[in-house]
Amino acid sequence: MRTRALLVLFLVSCVSPPPVPCTECSGVCVDLQNDSAHCGSCTTACAAGEVCRAGTCKVTVTPQGCVSPQIECSDVCVDPRNDAANCGACGTTCAAMNVNASYCAASACTYGACNAGFLDCDGNRVNGCEAACNPANASGARCGSGGACDYTACLAGFDDCDGNRANGCERALDSITSCGSCTKVCRPANARVYVDAGSGDAGSTDAGTVDAGTIDGGTIDGGVDAGAPACGGDAGPCAPTPGAACSMGQCGFEQCVPGFGDCDGFAENGCETNVRTDSRHCGACGTVCAGACIAGRCNKRAFITFDAVLATFGGADAGDGICESAAAGRIPAPRGPFQAWLGSGTSTPATRWATRFDGGYVRLDGVTVADSFADLSDGSLDNPLNVTEVGTTMQGEAWTGLTSTGSSAANCANWTNGTNMAPFGNVGVSNQVDQRWTAVFLQECSRTNVRLYCFEQ
Ligand SMILES: [Ca+2]
Ligand SMILES: [Ca+2]
Ligand SMILES: [Ca+2]
Numbered sequence: 001m002r003t004r005a006l007l008v009l010f011l012v013s014c015v016s017p018p019p020v021p022c023t024e025c026s027g028v029c030v031d032l033q034n035d036s037a038h039c040g041s042c043t044t045a046c047a048a049g050e051v052c053r054a055g056t057c058k059v060t061v062t063p064q065g066c067v068s069p070q071i072e073c074s075d076v077c078v079d080p081r082n083d084a085a086n087c088g089a090c091g092t093t094c095a096a097m098n099v100n101a102s103y104c105a106a107s108a109c110t111y112g113a114c115n116a117g118f119l120d121c122d123g124n125r126v127n128g129c130e131a132a133c134n135p136a137n138a139s140g141a142r143c144g145s146g147g148a149c150d151y152t153a154c155l156a157g158f159d160d161c162d163g164n165r166a167n168g169c170e171r172a173l174d175s176i177t178s179c180g181s182c183t184k185v186c187r188p189a190n191a192r193v194y195v196d197a198g199s200g201d202a203g204s205t206d207a208g209t210v211d212a213g214t215i216d217g218g219t220i221d222g223g224v225d226a227g228a229p230a231c232g233g234d235a236g237p238c239a240p241t242p243g244a245a246c247s248m249g250q251c252g253f254e255q256c257v258p259g260f261g262d263c264d265g266f267a268e269n270g271c272e273t274n275v276r277t278d279s280r281h282c283g284a285c286g287t288v289c290a291g292a293c294i295a296g297r298c299n300k301r302a303f304i305t306f307d308a309v310l311a312t313f314g315g316a317d318a319g320d321g322i323c324e325s326a327a328a329g330r331i332p333a334p335r336g337p338f339q340a341w342l343g344s345g346t347s348t349p350a351t352r353w354a355t356r357f358d359g360g361y362v363r364l365d366g367v368t369v370a371d372s373f374a375d376l377s378d379g380s381l382d383n384p385l386n387v388t389e390v391g392t393t394m395q396g397e398a399w400t401g402l403t404s405t406g407s408s409a410a411n412c413a414n415w416t417n418g419t420n421m422a423p424f425g426n427v428g429v430s431n432q433v434d435q436r437w438t439a440v441f442l443q444e445c446s447r448t449n450v451r452l453y454c455f456e457q
């Protein structure tokens, strides 16, 4: 008796772990699965002739047998139409896979709904949702052809690039090798990666000052990039341009190679403009040159007139007019007005010209004759000024009325004397680059084969 009391105390106290599944009913621990007085719940008692099996009261088989539609299974009567342990037949247990509820209905095992990530692709409700199907980045997961995992559509920003529908839309379209589509490779022109100042760690992608380095074989500092290597066909797939970027399905770039600019505002094609030579974008996008753009700087143009000019043209201002007439119609817009390299009394280029340009002066063939107005007036040229406004070469004399440094000198009586007698006029020779380009000797003012030097303002 003492032993029994201790056992009851032990069961009531439900000390973990209990020896059997135990539920407290009115101060006593009972087995709701098998206790006919408490079958399935504390307050459910099985009727006479019934026993508790799996928490459900079952009719105990009597000598008369079970009443149809119940059948006898393991000494009790069950309804095979809805008994999950004897569904359709004794011992047929419903155990559908990956479902929220597995049960027996109309004598067949079935289920409520598939768990997330699983589908019933074989049409067999007994085994439940046997097919794992969780296509990545896709909507409408479904059973496809042959019961294979499939989907309805890719989510925005993703695509099925490997042709395997079962894994869904595995590729994010935000990389430089798949930018907006599976096959779109970003190859913006003349772009390069950011590199840290001084550290030389080419390949670092944090923004910073550019230091020396190389990019796909070409020098990137102070020069034109060699360009991306050939690709496609036998050369293999195209690699992205160094410095390429992709954002929102659009290609872009980190930084332009020096000498190039993204002047069209279209990041996709990179830095398409050569700002060293483009007169609409000279040195920087939007900087328009009236003259030529050379090495990223605007240049004024200069020529020696194709036609000879008599010394009686009437003064420096009239000489300017001759230059402008020669340029008009020969040099396309945009262009500035042209004035003559002429002295006349107190009028010199330094006092009369519209500009004393800080950039270069170039011939119409692009060759620089001086790097600035100061360079033009220091007694020498970088190259001879021997190209005319029509582009031909002209070796000959030019009226100047100036010394080698641009001061006023002999000028045929302010360009009114046309005789072979004094006053004479200073001339230069167009094939020279020392002071003789502007002051080689005094010439008779009656000469008919002397020209003018003209400079863009
Ligand atoms: Ca199934
Ligand atoms: Ca795929
Ligand atoms: Ca661009």
Ligand SMILES: [Ca+2]
Pocket: 370, 374, 375, 376, 377, 378, 379, 380, 381, 382
């Ligand atoms: Ca010079």
